[in-house]
Amino acid sequence: MTGYTSVSGLSVGRDGARAMTRALPEEVPVAVSFDGTTLAVMMATPADIEDFAWGFALTEGVVTGPDDVEDMEVLTHETGTEARFWLRTDKSAELKARQRALMGPVGCGLCGIDSLEGALPPLPRVTSELRLTQEDVAAATDELRENQPLHDRTRAVHAAGFLIPNQGIVMAREDVGRHNALDKLIGALGRAGIDPATGAIVLTSRISVEMVQKTARAGSPVIIAVSAPTARALTLAEDAGITLAAFARGDGFDLFTHPERIQTGAADVA
Structure with a gap:
């Protein structure tokens, strides 16, 4: 299934109304x-x-x-x-x-x-030798945008992607729900035999408690997101051994927990 349907309507602006067709995500x-x-x-x-x-x-x-x-x-x-x-x-x-x-x-x-x-049940502690460069993290959400065909058609869905060092985004999944997109990605990784510990989860959404829980259970050590974490999600990520980078857009990002996995230079870490 394509995941979207085309519907007709009116586009209304200062110059009047005109017929239009838009692609909307299915739910x-x-x-x-x-x-x-x-x-x-x-x-x-x-x-x-x-x-x-x-x-x-x-x-x-x-x-x-x-x-x-x-x-x-x-x-x-x-x-x-x-x-x-x-x-x-x-x-x-x-x-x-x-x-x-x-x-x-x-x-x-x-x-x-x-x-x-x-x-808030206990989470497994994630251990991994994964290391990412500052450039890997800063560019991650922009690269994920290049792997969102359903978003390009509808402008109404979230995505979750998997970033491997020196390879970029190797897999992405989309859904109207951010939790669903992450579940789809984790399921796809498992079916493809790709170990989540070898890369980072990249999200188009905020980082909530459930997103950290799912990432910890999957065993991925890094979350990179375009938006903010909640305070509780930050605490869970710290306790679970997950590196959390938020507001990743273009040239920069905010790094909150377990910064040792990101090669920023010691002087850059507050």
Whole structure:
């Protein structure tokens, strides 16, 4: 699916009105089910759904890799799309024991959490030998913009990209939801056999708690974003060992946590 549809309307300006056609992003319900039980339904762009489903399963901790899954299929219904997973017996029992303690459907943030403590569970600490240059980080969001065909058509979607030193953005995914775009990217990396620890996550959005949580669970050591982090996201990134660079536009960026991974020169670090 293309992920967009063309619609007609009127463009109204000082000189009057004229007929116009615009491309708008599609948004459909996407259900993710495990062993016949639907655990989440999100509104998402109907492209790269298999990537999205795998990314969601990984970042929400339902599975740790392909070996946990016996079968997976994506079905399109009149009312939306369904991604069905059939888990290995022990993983199925583990999921049933957890019930619905899942994080983060887009637009909801913390659906399925049954306590305040469940909103901020401990995160794995990310370790990596990754090193990026100042130029890598400063140019990252501009390079991501060159990998956003759906945004070019609609001007209405987010993107998440994966940056590898000396290679640039090697993969990108788009969606109306920033969480969905990141899940799609992480799922695509897993399906391609690319280790998230070897590069940086690049985002067109702000950096919220859920974006740090998903990045930590994926095991990527660096987040580069065009916008700001929240204060809580900054604290989580520090504790999880993630380097966080925000306001990355053109020639510069703000570097907040674990600056040792970015080669800026010691004198540049406050």
